[in-house]
Amino acid sequence: MLKETVDFMETRRKTSKDHQQNYEIIIVDDGSRDNTIQVASDFATQHQSVDIRILPLEKNRGKGGAVTQGMLCARGEYCLMVDADGATQFSDIIKLEEQLKSIVNQDGYGIAVGSRSHLVSTEAVVKRSFIRNLLMRGFHTLVYTLGIRGIEDTQCGFKLFTRNAAQLIFPNMHVERWIxxxxxLMIAQSQNIPIVEVQVNWHEIDGSKVNLITDSVQMAKDLFLIRLNFVLGFWKVKKEKMLKSL
Known part of the structure; x- marks a missing residue:
């Protein structure tokens, strides 16, 4: 995934008119017990012309916690969150950028959400087990009822934020798990941040750490928790938490 990313971005930089397509890569290691940090360090050593930073978390915080910490360290005009498994074709960032630029408001807020909704077919549904289909439909119903409307795929790990949007959203995050x-997106919609959903190329990667039953139950609990805390006013979006521009 790192090689695909660097190859694409370096080619893009070399072929751009002004040769100023600067970028950084932040690798967040979420307290893993494998060799991630060493592999990332070796890759960075082999690509010293690329701005690669490694953010090792001492303890596992969950995917949400890892993404949030990475976003809080990001220095770019645009901030992309992307899963490290390479399930999404990285070059699709061009699609997200084009769509994002078309919706950004005058205050510099906007989000482009990668979507796999176009890949859902009758054949794919038939191949899934009854319990997987049941849980999937139940989750989407809960999301629609308690959370997000107008976005078909909320869980795709390929989302592009303007810097202003990232600075407003991530300092106000609470949940650190899958949900x-x-x-x-709920924070974004509550602040009227423009959101566009963009179809991306995606393929299944083996080795998912999601437990179908236990994680589905936990996600449902977290979804209720998020909605309840915002409705009761325990959680509020505080614009003064926004990070200062670097």
Whole structure:
């Protein structure tokens, strides 16, 4: 995934008119017990012309916590969150950028959400087990009822934020598990941040750490928790938390 990213961005920089397509890569290691940090360090050593930073978290915080910490360290005009498994074709960032630029408001807020909704077919549904289909439909119903409307795929790990949007959203995040995408988009919609959903190329990667039953139950609990806390006013979006521009 790192090689695909660097190859694409370096080619893009070399072929751009002004050769000023600067970028950085932030690798967040969420307290893993494998060799991630060493592999990332070796890759950075081999690509010293690329701005690569490694953010090792001492303890596992969950996907949401890891993404949030990475976004809080980001220095770019645009901030992309992307899963490290390479399930999404990285070059689709061009699609997200084009769509994002078309919706950004005058205050510099906007989000482009990668979507796999176009890949859902009758054949794909038939191949899934009854319990998987049941849980999937139940989750989407809960998301629609308690959380997000107008976005078909809230969970795709390929989302592009303007810097202003990232600065407003991520300092106000609370949930650190799988459901963090919902809170992220819920905050965005509550602040009237423009959001566009963009179809991306995606393929299934083996080795998912999601437990179908236990994680589905936990996600449902977290979804109720998010909605309840915002409705009761325990959680509020505080614009004074916005990070200062670097």
């Amino acid at each position: 963090f995408d919902i809170e992220c």
